[in-house]
Amino acid sequence: MADWQKIDGGITAPKGFKAAGIAAGLKSSGMPDLALILSETEAIAAGVFTTTQVRAACVDYCRQRLQAKASARAILCNAGQANAATGEQGWQDALKSAELLGTELNISPQAILLASTGVIGQRIKMDALAKGIPSLVAAASTDGGKDAAKAIITTDLVTKSIALETIIDDRPVRIGGIAKGSGMIHPNMATMLSFITCDAAVATHLWQDMLKRAVDKSFNQITVDGDTSTNDSVIALANGQSRTSAITEMGKNAQKLEAMLTAVCQYLAKAIARDGEGATCLIEVQVSGAPDNKAASTVAKTIAGSSLVKSAIFGRDPNWGRIAAAAGRAGVKFSQDELQIKLGDFILMENGQPLEFDRQAASNYLKQAAAGAYLQEDTVLISVCIGNGSGTSTAWGCDLTYKYVEINAEYTT
Amino acid sequence: MADWQKIDGGITAPKGFKAAGIAAGLKSSGMPDLALILSETEAIAAGVFTTTQVRAACVDYCRQRLQAKASARAILCNAGQANAATGEQGWQDALKSAELLGTELNISPQAILLASTGVIGQRIKMDALAKGIPSLVAAASTDGGKDAAKAIITTDLVTKSIALETIIDDRPVRIGGIAKGSGMIHPNMATMLSFITCDAAVATHLWQDMLKRAVDKSFNQITVDGDTSTNDSVIALANGQSRTSAITEMGKNAQKLEAMLTAVCQYLAKAIARDGEGATCLIEVQVSGAPDNKAASTVAKTIAGSSLVKSAIFGRDPNWGRIAAAAGRAGVKFSQDELQIKLGDFILMENGQPLEFDRQAASNYLKQAAAGAYLQEDTVLISVCIGNGSGTSTAWGCDLTYKYVEINAEYTT
Numbered sequence: 001m002a003d004w005q006k007i008d009g010g011i012t013a014p015k016g017f018k019a020a021g022i023a024a025g026l027k028s029s030g031m032p033d034l035a036l037i038l039s040e041t042e043a044i045a046a047g048v049f050t051t052t053q054v055r056a057a058c059v060d061y062c063r064q065r066l067q068a069k070a071s072a073r074a075i076l077c078n079a080g081q082a083n084a085a086t087g088e089q090g091w092q093d094a095l096k097s098a099e100l101l102g103t104e105l106n107i108s109p110q111a112i113l114l115a116s117t118g119v120i121g122q123r124i125k126m127d128a129l130a131k132g133i134p135s136l137v138a139a140a141s142t143d144g145g146k147d148a149a150k151a152i153i154t155t156d157l158v159t160k161s162i163a164l165e166t167i168i169d170d171r172p173v174r175i176g177g178i179a180k181g182s183g184m185i186h187p188n189m190a191t192m193l194s195f196i197t198c199d200a201a202v203a204t205h206l207w208q209d210m211l212k213r214a215v216d217k218s219f220n221q222i223t224v225d226g227d228t229s230t231n232d233s234v235i236a237l238a239n240g241q242s243r244t245s246a247i248t249e250m251g252k253n254a255q256k257l258e259a260m261l262t263a264v265c266q267y268l269a270k271a272i273a274r275d276g277e278g279a280t281c282l283i284e285v286q287v288s289g290a291p292d293n294k295a296a297s298t299v300a301k302t303i304a305g306s307s308l309v310k311s312a313i314f315g316r317d318p319n320w321g322r323i324a325a326a327a328g329r330a331g332v333k334f335s336q337d338e339l340q341i342k343l344g345d346f347i348l349m350e351n352g353q354p355l356e357f358d359r360q361a362a363s364n365y366l367k368q369a370a371a372g373a374y375l376q377e378d379t380v381l382i383s384v385c386i387g388n389g390s391g392t393s394t395a396w397g398c399d400l401t402y403k404y405v406e407i408n409a410e411y412t413t
Numbered sequence: 414m415a416d417w418q419k420i421d422g423g424i425t426a427p428k429g430f431k432a433a434g435i436a437a438g439l440k441s442s443g444m445p446d447l448a449l450i451l452s453e454t455e456a457i458a459a460g461v462f463t464t465t466q467v468r469a470a471c472v473d474y475c476r477q478r479l480q481a482k483a484s485a486r487a488i489l490c491n492a493g494q495a496n497a498a499t500g501e502q503g504w505q506d507a508l509k510s511a512e513l514l515g516t517e518l519n520i521s522p523q524a525i526l527l528a529s530t531g532v533i534g535q536r537i538k539m540d541a542l543a544k545g546i547p548s549l550v551a552a553a554s555t556d557g558g559k560d561a562a563k564a565i566i567t568t569d570l571v572t573k574s575i576a577l578e579t580i581i582d583d584r585p586v587r588i589g590g591i592a593k594g595s596g597m598i599h600p601n602m603a604t605m606l607s608f609i610t611c612d613a614a615v616a617t618h619l620w621q622d623m624l625k626r627a628v629d630k631s632f633n634q635i636t637v638d639g640d641t642s643t644n645d646s647v648i649a650l651a652n653g654q655s656r657t658s659a660i661t662e663m664g665k666n667a668q669k670l671e672a673m674l675t676a677v678c679q680y681l682a683k684a685i686a687r688d689g690e691g692a693t694c695l696i697e698v699q700v701s702g703a704p705d706n707k708a709a710s711t712v713a714k715t716i717a718g719s720s721l722v723k724s725a726i727f728g729r730d731p732n733w734g735r736i737a738a739a740a741g742r743a744g745v746k747f748s749q750d751e752l753q754i755k756l757g758d759f760i761l762m763e764n765g766q767p768l769e770f771d772r773q774a775a776s777n778y779l780k781q782a783a784a785g786a787y788l789q790e791d792t793v794l795i796s797v798c799i800g801n802g803s804g805t806s807t808a809w810g811c812d813l814t815y816k817y818v819e820i821n822a823e824y825t826t
Contacts, residue, residue: 087766322533324643325465405814
């Protein structure tokens with residue numbers, strides 16, 4: 001049983017956080033494109049960033065800042081231009097963005113973290129940004145979470161926002177989060193971004209470790225098209241304003257906080273996979289029996305990322321051979337004589353032997369589960385057991401549709 | 414300059430080989446589905462097979478046979494049923510197939526190699542196979558290469574066949590090859606298969622080493638959808654009937670033979686990528702400046718396999734940001750300040766800085782090259798340099814189209 005409840009408010013649900021989202025003219029569509037998350041007091045800050053060799057300036061900037069000091073007052077995010085692969089000029093633009101916001105907020109630019117999303121190779125429209133910042137700061141409020149959630153999206157069809165509350169030391173402790181992303185990478189709108197706020201008091205190293213583990217069980221387990229972004233960033237702030245005692249080591253309270261943090265990350269990660277470009281349903285792949293969790297994760301992500309499996313699910317076709325083939329090529333050693341494959345409750349293969357099954361009923365399961373997944377009430381569930389090991393993992397993905405090709409072929413730079 | 418010339422005849426061009434392809438009723442379509450390649454005398458045999466954990470019975474069978482003795486008289490290939498993930502029964506069916514053909518040819522079943530392609534999880538239709546074998550053997554002839562090329566395909570739109578001739582010891586030496594595959598894996602028709610015949614006399618270990626290296630530079634460098642097959646097999650027979658002196662160590666003649674073998678493999682590999690499911694054009698990705706060839710290969714294959722790059726090429730969109738992003742996530746360390754990206758002759762990024770370029774002209778290049786690629790006269794060329802290293806590699810792929818999704822979603826098991 002979950003030890004927390006859902007509440008309203010998104011990233012401004014935790015105490016001491018304000019947020020804003022405005023249209024500053026960065027997107028040619030005129031949609032909101034500039035977001036601010038502001039902590040009233042200094043918050044400890046943890047970040048997990050893309051591991052790719054081609055990175056946006058903001059990713060290098062945040063890494064450097066957090067290495068120097070793991071705390072922050074504000075996060076500034078622009079949508080429309082990714083500021084990735086923009087060379088030295090992109091780096092200068094990042095520094096200038098922090099300076100502009102620091103001046104307006106009257107705080108050190110060092111206390112500001114940055115994120116960008118949009119077209120790779122395009123610089124931020126700095127004039128529009130400079131003009132927008134005073135309005136952005138003026139708009140910051142304790143119920144601005146929704147506006148910020150809107151201002152960070154690009155090709156997303158829906159905003160992704162959540163807030164959870166638990167009790168620590170008899171006081172409510174809250175975590176809020178927003179995310180954007182319609183794929184691990186967007187067409188030209190490269191990026192998966194998530195910002196998380198928390199009002200617990202927690203030691204810096206512990207917060208970073210918790211975030212890393214939570215990301216490994218959530219954002220790192222989703223795939224839409226296998227393309228990693230140049231801008232992927234997850235930043236989590238914790239400001240201690242719940243006034244609970246500081247969590248400085250692993251223990252009951254730390255576990256409670258980490259479980260809630262993980263739940264927030266998983267909610268947002270699944271929301272991204274469900275909103276995958278062109279997708280009609282969320283696919284959940286559960287792998288068990290692996291030598292360890294890492295091996296299970298590799299198999300789960302390979303199945304969730306297989307174009308053939310994804311196409312079959314789009315066709316509502318219980319084509320288990322493709323699932324077996326994807327598991328086999330994942331790079332994890334196992335005996336095919338121990339392979340078990342299930343689709344929902346239908347066992348399709350057992351001990352490496354194909355079973356007779358009701359193909360029509362299995363196809364009907366796919367149709368129903370996919371329809372339910374569309375309504376966010378269900379998922380298409382693929383379960384694979386590869387042996388007797390204790391390793392387990394869950395990955396999430398979406399189906400591959402005509403719409404995905406359309407979005408990515410017909411968008412012209 | 415190539416040291417050989419193209420000749421007619423495919424796999425029956427080399428001396429001492431016969432082949433046949435017939436419709437034995439394995440495919441419900443009634444198309445040819447059973448192929449035989451027969452060497453008049455014992456030929457040394459080399460094989461390279463899928464590395465996946467979920468393998469077809471014929472793959473395990475060939476591995477075992479070739480480990481015991483690296484020679485063969487015949488290859489039997491059925492299309493329609495992959496005989497993969499068919500458990501113990503699939504293994505018995507493989508043994509029985511070899512036994513049936515051995516009896517008909519009056520040779521040991523040990524001298525027969527097997528390959529299957531078709532729906533994963535389906536057993537070979539053994540009754541049809543048994544009935545077909547006498548006609549198959551009767552049909553074998555020295556100009557049966559074309560028939561065999563037809564009988565091994567499944568969703569392929571065209572057959573893939575080639576023969577080359579060079580001079581060794583003043584005598585003609587020939588290599589012929591056929592292949593099937595419309596992707597690394599087919600929808601339900603899992604498989605990339607290639608069979609190669611050669612009339613040179615060459616030492617067993619040398620032939621196996623040559624084949625391995627040739628496959629690494631050809632079949633292992635193509636990707637259609639990133640899904641590795643359960644049945645992938647390349648088998649090469651060399652029977653010595655050119656009556657040239659035996660090639661027993663690396664030297665001028667061995668290099669000549671290996672170069673020609675590599676050319677045969679690359680021709681067939683590119684033919685497969687060009688015939689990728691739903692593809693409209695062949696994409697060639699050349700990577701240079703890597704620390705070593707392996708690193709270059711990894712980057713080249715990641716770019717060629719990126720759904721976003723493939724979609725952009727389908728849209729004839731010079732969207733170099735996606736190429737940079739794919740290079741960055743390949744898992745190879747490089748400095749983004751040294752990245753150069755070219756599309757045809759257009760330099761789009763230099764020293765990690767985006768360059769101004771004529772977008773319309775670059776899009777026109779894509780349109781022309783893709784049209785040429787369709788006619789097998791051209792390819793869409795992407796060149797990426799990631800640093801100052803000496804590592805280079807070329808990979809081949811195809812664009813991602815609506816048709817790919819249609820083929821893979823609308824095929825119902």
